[in-house]
Amino acid sequence: MALVCAALLLLATRGVSAAEPRRVLIVHAYGHAYSPSRDMAGSFRNELIKRSKEPIDLYEVSLDTARVQDPKDEAPFVEYMRALLAGRKLDLIVPIGAQTALFVQRNRQLLFPATPILIVGADKRRVPSYSLMENDAAVFLDLDLPAYLANILKLRPETTEVSVVVGNSRGERYWASELRRDFQPFADRIKIEWFNDLTFDEMLKRAAAMPPTASIFWFMLSEDAANIPYSQYKALESMREVASVPIFGIGDYEIGRGIVGGPLMQTKKLGAQGAEVALRILKGEKPSAIKTPDVVFGSPVYDWRELHHWNISESRLPPNSIVQFREPNVWEEYRWQIITLAAVLLAQAAVIAGLIVERRRRRIAEAQERQRLMEVMHLNRSAIAGALSNSFAHELGQPLGAIQSYTDAAMLYLEQNPPDLEKIKRILTSIQKDDQRASDIITKLRSLLKRKDKIETQEFDLNDIITNTLEIMRPQALRNQVDLDAYRADGPLPVSADRVQLEQALVNLVANGIDAMRDCNDGKRRLSIRAVLVNGSSAEVSVADTGTGVPPEKLNSIFETFYTTKAHGTGLGLSITRTIVETFGGKIWAENRPGGGALFRFTLPLSKNAEVSGVK
Numbered sequence: 001m002a003l004v005c006a007a008l009l010l011l012a013t014r015g016v017s018a019a020e021p022r023r024v025l026i027v028h029a030y031g032h033a034y035s036p037s038r039d040m041a042g043s044f045r046n047e048l049i050k051r052s053k054e055p056i057d058l059y060e061v062s063l064d065t066a067r068v069q070d071p072k073d074e075a076p077f078v079e080y081m082r083a084l085l086a087g088r089k090l091d092l093i094v095p096i097g098a099q100t101a102l103f104v105q106r107n108r109q110l111l112f113p114a115t116p117i118l119i120v121g122a123d124k125r126r127v128p129s130y131s132l133m134e135n136d137a138a139v140f141l142d143l144d145l146p147a148y149l150a151n152i153l154k155l156r157p158e159t160t161e162v163s164v165v166v167g168n169s170r171g172e173r174y175w176a177s178e179l180r181r182d183f184q185p186f187a188d189r190i191k192i193e194w195f196n197d198l199t200f201d202e203m204l205k206r207a208a209a210m211p212p213t214a215s216i217f218w219f220m221l222s223e224d225a226a227n228i229p230y231s232q233y234k235a236l237e238s239m240r241e242v243a244s245v246p247i248f249g250i251g252d253y254e255i256g257r258g259i260v261g262g263p264l265m266q267t268k269k270l271g272a273q274g275a276e277v278a279l280r281i282l283k284g285e286k287p288s289a290i291k292t293p294d295v296v297f298g299s300p301v302y303d304w305r306e307l308h309h310w311n312i313s314e315s316r317l318p319p320n321s322i323v324q325f326r327e328p329n330v331w332e333e334y335r336w337q338i339i340t341l342a343a344v345l346l347a348q349a350a351v352i353a354g355l356i357v358e359r360r361r362r363r364i365a366e367a368q369e370r371q372r373l374m375e376v377m378h379l380n381r382s383a384i385a386g387a388l389s390n391s392f393a394h395e396l397g398q399p400l401g402a403i404q405s406y407t408d409a410a411m412l413y414l415e416q417n418p419p420d421l422e423k424i425k426r427i428l429t430s431i432q433k434d435d436q437r438a439s440d441i442i443t444k445l446r447s448l449l450k451r452k453d454k455i456e457t458q459e460f461d462l463n464d465i466i467t468n469t470l471e472i473m474r475p476q477a478l479r480n481q482v483d484l485d486a487y488r489a490d491g492p493l494p495v496s497a498d499r500v501q502l503e504q505a506l507v508n509l510v511a512n513g514i515d516a517m518r519d520c521n522d523g524k525r526r527l528s529i530r531a532v533l534v535n536g537s538s539a540e541v542s543v544a545d546t547g548t549g550v551p552p553e554k555l556n557s558i559f560e561t562f563y564t565t566k567a568h569g570t571g572l573g574l575s576i577t578r579t580i581v582e583t584f585g586g587k588i589w590a591e592n593r594p595g596g597g598a599l600f601r602f603t604l605p606l607s608k609n610a611e612v613s614g615v616k
Contacts, residue, residue, distance in 0.1 A: 021055035029099035037096040043271025098126035120274035137287035142294040145182040151262035161214040169223040208242040246310040261302035462493035487530040493539040497584040505580040508573040509543040516547030
């Protein structure tokens, strides 16, 4: 059974391989490279091979019979074809265009009397349907010649003159007469010039010198008045290079080669429709029974570059027009790049806006924080002033008591007769000094209690702050039996800061040192303040006491807010001191002295404009 199946399969394979291909001959009258026949033939070949289920053997011959002026001179072409096709059985003859169709009809009895003929692309007025025989079929073209001229006037209503480019071969002379007849209704509106009696060089000169209101209608040119043959494509492109006005053409094969466009002959559709009819004939249908509609103009087609070059507005184009070769605008060409860039910019804008909002919030928060800090500093100064109030009262009592004594003495000297004016004068001087002393004490207290809403930076000598701090804290030191010493720098230490706040920071450190020695034996309580220049660019202030020192594990914590080792402490003094020092670009730290007690140091940068050459 398997052998039988294999034998049957082999026979079937041999039958398929032995099947004869269908032989089709394509005939050209102007040469296979001539347009529009080349385009129609190309479309015909492609569609036929693509759609045929049987092998197709295509032949193609170019006779150039269109240049023959008299049909009786066609004999050499007939003999050429008989020799070329000798021994070949053809299944279909396909003449492309009217000139070829007429040649085949005249000589079919000599060449292929029994072979079916399919005429493709001939205009119906050149090959009448009554001339077709039983074995003939046709895919005709129906050219609406007045539509070409109407298109020119619609796009360029200012047109007053149209020059028609048509050649001087036998077929072109026929079309020249057809054009003259169909364009006659336009004669009262525009002037029409004909180029069929000119050489191609003369045509180029005319095209280059036309007025702005003229247009050129390129119909066809295979041979000029001097009987010189030309390639349609090259001739059209040469005229486009020199023309001073737009050129309009007749077929889709000319789009992209210099014509503006309009209603055009559909060469590709002619070829495709011809291939469909050819397949039906090759399958056995009778050619004369196959009827197909004539191919007319499709949607108007225009070249965007030519419209743009000649300033023809697209608003004048007919509805459903097709515009080819449109150059994309910036949006069309870079759409995704623009969208991506816009998205990136929007994202960046959103980020920037968010940062601006966040910065504004941060600035508001910082302002509120500074305000609260100023209030806390004021409370800290008030607490210090409260702690020093007894000392200040004692200090004020001395000058006020002296003033009272001096006043009593002055009254006694005034009651003498005569009064001792010299002694009274000395008493008044002493009263003035004690009054100034009391006034200074009050001023220092007022400065300490002064409430501020913002930081005021000014330049001053850091040595002055040490002097003021000593005067403020001396009463407190005396009450606690603390020896208070100060070692100022030999020269000025100019810094840029808020004088009151910096004085508060130093007062906090001194008060903290005095308090740290509360439990020390009398005679061992000593606190010293020292100011020195460091590296010529900053000032360092140190406050040393002889107290119990700071536990080593607490040295990094004592500057934290609300941290305190004292039962009565608030935990704000050292935290505020650190904030003040760091606000003005300084650093502060604490360490224990080798001999006992604590040592607090802070540095501040010297003022940039300060003259420190005399500071040692």
